[in-house]
Amino acid sequence: MGYVTDATWQRYKDVINNFRDDIGKQTVVWRRTISRLDRYQEGIPSYEDVLIEALVEYPFVVKWPIDRKVVPGQIDEITGGLYLNLIYLKGLGYLDDEGRFMYDPGRDRFYFEGFWYKSGGTMQAAQAKDEPLYLILLLERDNSITGGPDIPI
Numbered sequence: 001m002g003y004v005t006d007a008t009w010q011r012y013k014d015v016i017n018n019f020r021d022d023i024g025k026q027t028v029v030w031r032r033t034i035s036r037l038d039r040y041q042e043g044i045p046s047y048e049d050v051l052i053e054a055l056v057e058y059p060f061v062v063k064w065p066i067d068r069k070v071v072p073g074q075i076d077e078i079t080g081g082l083y084l085n086l087i088y089l090k091g092l093g094y095l096d097d098e099g100r101f102m103y104d105p106g107r108d109r110f111y112f113e114g115f116w117y118k119s120g121g122t123m124q125a126a127q128a129k130d131e132p133l134y135l136i137l138l139l140e141r142d143n144s145i146t147g148g149p150d151i152p153i
Contacts (some may be wrong), residue, residue: 001068004082004129005072006129009128009130011073011128011134012128013128013131013133016126016128016133016134017057017087017133020085020088022111024053024054024055024083024085025053025056026053026054026055026056026112027051027052027053027111027112028051028052028053028054028056028082028110029047029049029051029110029111029112029149029151030049030050030051030103030107030108030109030110030112031047031050031051031109031110031116031149032047032048032050032053032103032104032108033045033046033047033051033103033104033107033108034046034047035047036104043112044136045107047153049105049150051121051151052084052092053088054082054083054084054137055082055083056080056081056082056083056112057080057081057083057136057153058080062070073074077138079141080117080138080139081136081137081138081139082110082136082137083125083134083135083136084101084134084135084137085133085134086092086099086131086132086133086134086135087133089135099131099132101135101143103119103120105119105122106119107136109145110137110139111144111148111149114129114148115141116141116142116143116145117139117140117141118139118140118143119137119138119139119140120136120138120140122135122137122138123135123136123138124136125128
């Protein structure tokens with residue numbers, strides 16, 4: 001028998017999920033892809049800017065997974081992450097039936113504090129006994145986009 005009971009796990013999940021009411025309130029603009037190119041990769045994709053709330057983690061340690069080889073001494077390209085509560089994302093309709101974040105990692109971008117970022121991958125966080133409670137979206141600075149979002153933050 002384990003040391004942590006099911007009731008204690010449930011209390012942990014409640015505390016972590018209710019903690020979102022107090023933290024993770026930084027507004028981030030998610031430039032979400034809403035149409036794709038046709039099968040011949042022609043046309044222009046369209047986007048919508050969506051406001052989401054997240055806890056922003058800044059790069060005080062190296063993140064993983066990093067699949068790029070860098071010259072020793074160079075800074076890796078991951079520049080931080082967004083902690084996104086899975087119940088919050090589900091309430092907004094951005095999780096699929098299997099609980100995965102529905103975004104396009106190749107085209108979607110995220111904007112906060114004056115910079116655009118692209119996805120560097122995702123990983124689970126705040127793991128409870130039977131499910132993850134948060135998703136960490138790893139970010140890389142994207143300097144190919146200039147200007148701010150179409151909606152005020």
